[in-house]
Amino acid sequence: TKKREIAAFLAQTSHETTGGWPTAPDGPYAWGYCFVQEQNPSSDYCVASSQWPCAAGKKYYGRGPIQISFNYNYGPAGRAIGSDLLNNPDLVATDATISFKTALWFWMTPQSPKPSCHDVITGRWTPSNADRAAGRLPGYGVTTN
Structure with missing residues (x-):
């Protein structure tokens, strides 16, 4: 298994x-x-949310090995791994440790x-x-x- x-x-x-x-x-x-990030994203992948509000000017398109997308995934993934991914979504593409932590979070959750x-x-x-x-x-x- x-x-x-x-x-x-x-x-x-x-x-x-x-x-x-x-x-x-x-x-x-x-x-x-x-590709570490989505090619030619079609939107900013921001859905209105009081729990996981989008940061001004940030986009939540697919990044990392699991291509995590949308603010409602970046928010809880960031909370789980101890990184503010709502304000820093690019960390998923630029920090290898954070990148794989988000992929494992998505896989397990x-x-x-x-x-x-x-x-x-x-x-x-x-x-x-x-x-x-x-x-x-x-x-x-x-x-x-």
């Missing part, structure tokens, strides 16, 4: 940071860990109604009838959707 979880984490972070293209040598997914990736991969998550009907079954696939 431990090796499977490490493999799943590395697969997910490689997928999130891929620089591949459809005709890339060895395929589009052979080019993981290319459930975000209702979603279970944590950790719980899915280690078999601690049991899908509800609604999950099963929607095709959300135990295993790696549910962590990528």
